[in-house]
Amino acid sequence: MEKGNLVLYKHNPAIVTAVADKIDIVLKGGKTKKVREKDIQLLHKGPTGNFEELKETEGQIEEGWELLIGEKPDLEELSSLIFGQYTPSTAWQAYLLLNRTIYFKGTVEEIIVCTPEEVEQASLAKKAKEEEQAQWQAFMERLKSRTTLPEDKTFFIDLENMAYKKSRNSRILTELGRAKTPENAHKTLLELGIWDYSINPWPNRYELSLKSSSAELSFFEDDERVDLTHLESFAIDDEGNTDPDDAISIDGDRIWIHIADAALLAPPDSDADLEASRRGANLYIPETTVSMLPPEATEKLGLGLHEISPAFSFGLTFDPEMNVDDITLVLSNVKVTRLTYSQADKMLDKGPLKDIYEVTSRYREKRISNGAVELSLPEAKIRADENNRVEIRPIPELESRKMVTDAMLMAGNAAALFAIRNEIPVPFATQPKPDFDKKPEPDPASQFASRKFMKRSRMSTVPEGHGGLGLDFYARATSPLRRYPDLIVLQQLRNHITGKPILNEDQVIERVALFESVSGTVVSAERKSNLHWKLVYLLQNPEWKGSAVYVGKKEKQAVFLIPDLAMEVLMPVKKDLPLNGTIEITPDLIDLANQEVIFKEIVEN
Template sequence: MSNLKAGALVLYKIRPAKVTEVADKITIELEGGKSKRVRDKDVVLLHPGPLDDLKSLQPMSGEVEENWELLEGAETDIKELSELVYGDYTPAMAWATWVLVSDGIYFEGEPEAIQPRSAEAVASEIETRNKKAAEEVAWDSFMARVRQGEILDEDRKILGEVEALALLKRDNSRILQALKLQENPVSAHRLLVKTGYWTLNENPYPRRMGVDESIPDYPVSDLMEEDRLDLTHLRAFAIDDEDNQDPDDAISIDGDRLWVHVADVAALVKPDSEMDIDARSRGANLYLPDRIVPMLPPRITDLLGLGLQQRSPSLSIAFQLSEQGEVGDVEIHPSWLKVERISYGEAEHRLDEAPFNSLLEKCQRYRSRRKAAGSATIQLPEVKIKAQNDQVEITPLEKLQSREMVTDLMLMAGEGIANYCLQRDIPIPFATQAPPDDAQQPADLAAMYAYRRQFKPTQVKTEAEPHSGLGLPAYSRVTSPLRRYSDLLTHQQLRAHLKGEDLLDLATISQRIAESEMGSMANRKTERVSNNHWRLIFLRDRPEWQGEGVIVAQEGERATVLIPSIAYEAKLRIRGEFSLNDSVKLKPREIDIPDLSCYFRLV
């Protein structure tokens, strides 16, 4: 049976308790007046009592350091230590003494066997606690600045954890936890902008998607001497947007013979060279509103871009177009050209003069054949977004015949090369697309929007299959080797074929397609979300902006609206009598750039 008596002060776990009754079990009173029955071994006697009230156990000051030094090397108990430090041994002093021991700076042990800690241990403990206290003060000050959005330069290192979360490099943040914010990239983005760690317009998506933003910088050799067909007598036109920086295709016509000339990139980028391996991992150029990240060193474009030198080296593709719009009699030649660069707008004004009128007529014939084969003409709004010095410009792309003409000529070249390689068993990448479930020829914007959603994604394969969206039985992308790796891969195979060298086999081509498509897909996703990011900045910076939208889908009061002037798809709730293809006037009511969302209202 316990020798404890009612009124004794005991330690229960780490809390003080007052014994109120001793029987088969001990009844104790805890702080707050709660009673509990415990066993004898569950409590430790600190003072026999009598203890009147637990509220009398208050912090005390005493001669701690002096008696710690006095007891060096000795052992004591709670009664003696209480008398030394506080001058007496009362319940309140006994509790203060135990608090001193359990604090662990100067003493350690149990109530019946207390030892002073060594001078080295005390000094180390004090240093550790002072450091921790200083860190807590610094943390509290830092968090106060974060809440105010006014950080110091030294705070940026600490906020690096929030940036890592915003960029999907980690999934938690002590700072966001302390602020009771959700630990996700959107919350992290908001906080980084609020504190000024990121600028108001920061685009995190290239880093978040993990794309390579570096500019390739590999040594580029001069073009080697080799036999090239001299085509400098032909008028060759590189037609592109006015600000295009990497012209890699041009067109000519020689009687009934069409020519598509393509930058001869494979002449300088050899398979498995450092440039080739790096370009393969990137997959394609990365086109962002504020910059372009090329997949090849800029010097490659300077040397090989069509029209950038007095004479341009090219891989020229010649072919005939039958009256039925069939591509045939394909020839391929390394060549020299003199190229005239013009814009789509300039070409548009020259479509009624030679040679553009002849080119246009052949393209219309080719387009009719593709349309009869099920190709779809989907003309959804397109824009060009440019961001310079945080100023955003959005320019709608005009629906120009010249643009469609160039597209058709590039498709002719792609179809011609696909058939050329199939006839000669040359392994290359083919672009394929399965047909939609319900083939259509949509005529209005809503129908085009709905039909596009039926489209299967284009796939790049080693096996030639139809491309339903283009209405072609076989097609290979071949006209953009400066900016797309699969085109470069085809050029490398064609060059090896023309020179009688060993070709890459199907398995190798398939592996390289898979590697490059990973980079290409990451680039496309990065471009898509980056364009939306800058669209929202464009709208945010124009609080008075209003625009016209076209209803392209509707379910009850919920509608999908395309805004042609910014090529943006908005969701909103509409009331009243509206039909598909109706025009409505819209105004943003809430723009959330970190969330990449914008909510509109009718005006």
């Protein structure tokens, strides 16, 4: 290397200013560096005075390429043939032809002349790119003038992927100068009329499938079943329920809790079981239900869907203190009558439901004496029909609902006790007792404030108490068609009583860990989806008015509960409003994409 040489340094031109142990170079812009000889490549010996000499020169590129087809030229030959001379300026221009045109590629040391086939292919690709860019610019002009065409749909995939959180980039948002967030993408799609309010992005954002399991169910010779069809059994659910997986009956002093025998069709490690483990639970959102087991499982096993239903039945008796005394577990056939909670509530003063109600009420008293916490906060059932009209129905506090809840807790308590006594590994549900100085009062503000004292429940193969339920031991077992831990418990108990191998503790722990890795996303997607459709309901009913109850403060604002919507909202503090005081409100601003709603108080003149 010599002073004045034009060299290439990191794809940029540089001029050698001195040569010693290291080589001094100056870059365009005046920055100097000391480099090793292997860090640079010679373009022209020069001398090169300054970078102003490297002016763009017109050359015969295509003609030169045609003459060089099949050759292996060096930089000097390439420069001379295309630009008619070899100077620092033309050497630099020749280098710029490499990998930046369709005719030449390679490096300074090895220049490759593209074949005619490669040039033709590259030419077509370049033309297609130019056409695509022209189409894009025309689309953006239509977009900004709100005159998009039906055929523009493909351009919006970019925006939809961002709204669904499948992409971190959006060309459209960049062009519009908007922040690249899923919320902005959603908002833009709504503004442009590409999406309407009925599109709920949340399951997709949490990467949850909107198709129910299609795994193959296991069919095998059934074990012998006990005939319990002589008992009047009742499956009691919310109106519109489509997956009845529990029922109750009574026979003298023995109460029976019947559970859909899901382990019959989804035994451990079957295709259906493995798919259910990956899903964790049914996804319940207002517009649909996505099942962790194939819908065929519910069709075959749902209690009361056929005249006779196969079940896994818990037969329980209690001592005078309402502790579970005798536990009988059997595979059974049952005859089930389906009722809504409202229907059952009217039957609690007569027949079998009266007797069941009396037993579950005593059991509830026992739990409460053990410290069980019963928080009563607004709940609502939300449904979006096939026309995307939203219905919100507050869930009333009915005695029949309490009866069913306690019957299911009996079964969960019995499942845990039976597993402990027989050394069967199952996922126990545990929860420390809440840090209450005293039990919460029944008013909304007290109930709301008590939530912060409740500790999180967890699952473990080590049996411990469940303080929130007031139970010594508890294992969720009554919803095996829709919740994976319940299916695990049922599989373990079923295999034990039928003499089949059970899972060991490590296998149960592995399954619990898999469930916990996905269950949070299912819960979050359901919560976000419910809020989405509540806001859609308010958009569909802009004149909505309702009551809001003042229950506390948060972030210097007042917290209100809206019972009719089962919503918690923040509003400005009203100094003259006591806790549990109510105001009448109506929506003032609804931002569906950001899941925000601002209510205003209705002030009478």
